[in-house]
Amino acid sequence: MRIALVSPKGPLYRSRGGVFKKSLRYQPLTLTTLAALVPPELNPEFALYDEGTGDVPLDIDADIIGLTVLTGSAPRAYELADEYRRRGRTVVLGGPHVTLVPEEAQRHADAICVGYAEESWPQLLRDHAAGCLKPRYEQGADFALVNLPFARRELLDKRYYLTQAVFEATRACAHKCEFCVSPTAWGRKQFQKPIEHVVEDIKRVGRRRILFIDLNLISDVAYARALFAALIPLKVRWFGLSTSLIGRDPALMDLMAQSGCTGLLIGFESISSSGLGTIDKKFNDPALYAELIRDLHKRGITIQGCFVFGNDEDTLDTFDATAEFVIKTRIDLPRFAILTPFPATPLYKRLQAEGRITTRDWELYDGQHVVFRPRHMTAAQLLAGHERAWKEVYRWGPILSRMRHAGSQVPLSLAANIGYRFYAHHLHTHYTCDFPQVADQGERLCVSP
Template identity: 35%
Template sequence: MKITLISPKRERFEQNRMEFWEFGFMASTAGLGTRKYSGTPLAIPILASLIPDKYDIEVIDENIDEIDFNRPTDLVLLTFFTTAATRGYEIGDIYRSKNVKVVIGGCHASMEPDETSKHADAVSIGEAEVLLPRILNDFESGVLAPFYRVAEAERPNLDNQPVPRFNALKLENYFNPTIQTMRGCPMGCEFCTVRVHWGAKYRYKPIEKVISEIELLKKQFGRNTFIMIVDDDVAANTTRSKELFKALIPLKIQWMSQGSMAMAKDDEYLDLMVKSGGTRMIMGFESISADNLKNMRKNPANKLNEFTDNIRKIQSYGVAIIGAFVFGFDGDDTTCFDNTANFIIENSIGLPQLFALTPFPGTALTKRLEEENRILSRDWKYYTGSTVQFVPKLMSVGELEEGYYRTIQNVYSYKNILKRLTGLWDLWDKHAQREEHILVKEKIDVILLNENFRACAYSYRNCYDVDIEEEKHYKNEIQNKLKMFLKKRNVLMERIRPYA
């Protein structure tokens, strides 16, 4: 019996429009044209690990391979986020028209089970470790139920989770692998799906299990690759995180994750994080308005009056902050755009990511906006974080969209890229206790990533006036910096290679 696992591609709704979650530019540039996509999907390897050996499995990541709908299969398992729901539904409909049974799970299906059920024979609501064995048993018996749900008390203990089957993917096509060491979040951020989907309690994978997974990944990838740890707050339990960092040090990897600014208060934490290979940290600032932060019920560790000091402290360790900022909260008026851009530039945030507030299904935000009749569309292909799908409170839809585009183009003008990165590099050169070859590599990578995000920003409607000749000047300066760093890294690598 054959099971086909599919991760749908998040297709562009405009041909030339790029989104911040697209890393094709980075994958092709940093991968020297050899990679098709940046990070590995995590859901597919997890699903593959839960399927007994008696089944024949085919894995398709549509970012890598096209789907051959004529290839025989008995059961299709689809998993996707909201941004890929339109394509996911289309895939489900095609297979069902061929009398192939389809089960859809994942975050979007769990938030929108009734809608999803129109495109599937069964909907999996919650975590696959609990539900997939039931689904496969019922499928073999010919009695698939329309819905499968995980009760709160059934949420799986990560101690016994099988090792994800990373090698079910074509690993040579990816720039970096993705792992998860924890699930759940007790925070109640109004706009976020994490607590709804993963539960309100932190659940941790044993550290020895994390280490064995990374060692396996290094072996299967065949290279000492950069790793994305998709934990929602790697600083949630600093005692546990410090033990994890100590265990990571001998592996000599570089990694990135997501975390709150609580880490800025703990020098030992930051020191161990850097020694273990932590080089980038996604941090959800969301807003520079104290009222917005309070109303969205943001993590209390994110105190506006400490933002500047915390940013400087964390980045001084040789870390590049990937700072997430969102426009369109109820306290935002048209002044929020320039205020946020100035904050990002003045604080030398290495890799800012800017989004329009998006009412993703299942969140408290969406429930409130629905009650206020402010949702404009449920066409999921537009739920990318770069379009406006609701009526803002203190400005028009057009003002929010225009201000958003103008701000990301401002922040990612070559002039301001150079200004931000120069401030970051100066901080690193003065304070960072990193091996020089790693620091130089990070300087190269932040240039490439800024180019990636700039390409996204300028693929939207042009709302920011730039001096073309001035932009050419700053672009040349950045390119000269890149050439200098590349040359320096080559020299440093030649020096250390005999001792590696």
């Protein structure tokens, strides 16, 4: 069976005209995991296409074409899916957006996979081979991450990525932040791979610097402890994601450092407690942020700090105050996003009930556009303030100050900082400028500070 797997990208992330440089691009696991799950008895021949690294052809000659769909890439995925079907191909859609709004996706596919597809995708392919493809396949109620094959990383060209040494140990997260797709799409029970499987995967890939893409590695502390302990003998240096709650467990932080953690992505989201209350992320305590950052730095762990602008407590002062906090605390790699009501999430339902969603053009749901009416500012002010914060923290002064404390991590940290500086200065080229004020502010903000 000839199987093509496609990862379409929204304009910001596309190789042609996008602003995401190789220094920021690691190899995702979606397509390579799906390839590994194909039953061998189908004699698969694969073609994998990541639109983040190259163009996706329209004349793909395959027995079945699978596309992965994020909300921001949905219009592009549907455009491709419709074209492939027009050309007589069988098209399957899956991924977070399909899981959030299956009925919509169904209109563009011969079949969809809702939820995690470790069991449903092989079944779908067997049905297709037998000529009895069903329109919809679902993640089973007893879904578990067991008896897994290893991702077929070699099917994507490694030259296009900063690293291929990308792993996942768990899926989903126990928290319920209002804006996050994870609890809505996959529930709050964390799925966990057997630790021996994760260790074996890391050994097979054989790299010393590795990256975990798990949404929250410390969601289940007992599992986290066991995983970190198992990493110690591997002598790897790893980067992963955690919540700020790591700061309240010094023993786990020590174990994490001992296991080789050299970088953590943390969703700080806001420097205001009341702002965090409006997005149901009250477990974050801004009063403890500076101490957490110091504690991690002391242990040699750098921080990719993520903030989101646009909650109902944010005002025009929030942007500068947040940028100032980021610079002062020397968060190593700051990232800002605009609050985005992904469909079916509690945030989406609330804003919809309040009549505040201004567009359902999913292409703009990429975390860098304003798709709702903010409470204390205009959409244009939110967009412009967000862009200003990016540019402020990626001035050369703050970058150099961060580098002075980056120790042995300078080469990687510098490359990523320069990548994000480029991103900060090119973001505006992707604004559709629906708001006239933004065009004006955009001009002003284009001038290098």
